[in-house]
Amino acid sequence: MKGWISKDNILIVGLGLMGGSYARGLKRLGYRIEAIDTRRESIDYALQNGIIDEGFCYPDETAIRKADVIIFALYPELLKSWIEEQQHLFKYGLIITDVTGVKSCIVYDIQNILRSDVEFIASHPMAGREVYGVENSDDGIFRGANFIVAPTEKNTETAIEWCCGLGKILGFRKISVLTPEEHDDMIGFVSQLTHVIAVSLMTCNDNTNLVDYTGDSFRDLTRIASINEDMWSELFLLNKKYLLHHMDAFIFEMSSFRDFLAADDRESLKEKMRLSTERHSYFNKK
């Protein structure tokens, strides 16, 4: 496996917002980038705008054979079948990573089906935009964002280090190593639960008559309420165990706040608010 100093051939499979952003960032660093995406317009756009060196809207055999690194930026359910079908073409010693927002439900499966000379090291760039497609890609979204590497016992130290290096050269603010389970638990809370809340706030009543009265707090809580339903329903279902746990804890907490309010229990309401302020100040220190 080559290090980051040599100019590897990198193949990106799935050239949407995230694949395109990886392509831009890595090409800027001097890597040769090829890409595969079923959408012809994405490949054409990326070629015309110098985002990739070569591209295909089918699994091109030569492109797959010569790749030293493959980065998968596909929907999670597509990922497994793509690898299963194409891995006979993989170069000996290939290293694979992904960008998937859920980990435990895919990492073990992929490592189990993968050829023994190829290593899959899972990672999750915690970055995004509310728009889609390579046309909106931008490697600037990585600055200030977190990059999580999620190895299993099957991964080598070399691959973990390589993957941390990938996050680093792409410009992520912080690189962390978590187990797939730690990742899924964390992401269920900080990202998935917050999206469910924003959606529920939008759908819990026909609030459009209130459009004239919304202030900063409502805007803040619903900024992520425009949501790609195909991607997020898949991510939610794949992380069901952790997300349900966090949703239940949140619903329980709101219900308890509700009961204190119904009972005019001012002291208990204030106690919750003091704890909230105290925890929030801890987050603000960072």
Place this chain on the structure above:
Amino acid sequence: MKGWISKDNILIVGLGLMGGSYARGLKRLGYRIEAIDTRRESIDYALQNGIIDEGFCYPDETAIRKADVIIFALYPELLKSWIEEQQHLFKYGLIITDVTGVKSCIVYDIQNILRSDVEFIASHPMAGREVYGVENSDDGIFRGANFIVAPTEKNTETAIEWCCGLGKILGFRKISVLTPEEHDDMIGFVSQLTHVIAVSLMTCNDNTNLVDYTGDSFRDLTRIASINEDMWSELFLLNKKYLLHHMDAFIFEMSSFRDFLAADDRESLKEKMRLSTERHSYFNKK
């Protein structure tokens, strides 16, 4: 009652963040501003910084007697008793307004106890900061914000217009007239429910170990989680009827999302997300 052209004597009772911001804005427009606040440091600070012309840390008889307008920026529960105790000093034809975040629970009570020659026209500047005190006051917070006038059947057209004019000269983006009940229903949803959600997200588990992994969505949803527990517990309890209604609708909605997730009902999850995206686009148009 004087119009906004003459230079009225304005008395501000309660010189915190909001009272101080009113004082700054109105003084800039040439009005003479006096203020009463029990906190000596607030009065001293405001005098030293030219925010008010004169100030007292007790209900000064002369200041009250000469006021043409009194603006109350007190906690709601203090407001009623203050008026009850001091109204014998009010000038004939005095006009009163407030800044209180709840309306129906106070407006009728105050109008019922008030001298018949004095008019109370309720209003709510939907602006604020996460910091407190006259030291942090800033009339810039009114720009882009909503100003709600909440008259009852007892109010005159003149007073309603006068109060709309107050919002206008203070620089609010949009001035609306709502009944006290419409106001409380709206504020229960766009402001109070969002604060309960932010608090519950902070208190539903000991999340401080996640401080390294929070991204934009978590930060957006918890920006208002530092909360003045005395003020907000009072506002929540005073608006209990409407807030409970909105909390119940929200908890019901999240629970239904939860059940779809538990049942692997992808289509229903997507339906919720599509509705959310559609409604959010409506809010974004404004």
